[in-house]
Amino acid sequence: MTTFADTAYIGAGATIRAPFRRVRRDPGSRLFVRRELPTGQKAVNTSISQMRAPGERANAELKNWRILQKIRSSPAHATCLVNAVQVLILNS
Secondary structure, three states: OOEEOOHHHOOOOOOEEOOOOOOOEOOOOOOEOOOOOOHHHHHHHHHHHHHHHHHHHHHHHHHOOHHHOOOOOOHHHHHHHHHHHHHHHHOO
């Protein structure tokens, strides 16, 4: 299963797709330089961001729900509840 992640997961494995990062250091001089990404890599980064955006918004919305901070049920039931809430948020 392919997973889309943020830039912290670069090099995590073949099934984890992470955005491209700019090279910050020049390999020859080891100095910091500003380099822009090629157009193709920018397009890949944009598409990964668009795919991740709904989930990121749903997770941010869940953090504001106070009911989840005071949940007293088992973790298995809490997971089902969180998944159901995410589906509702994403489809509203």
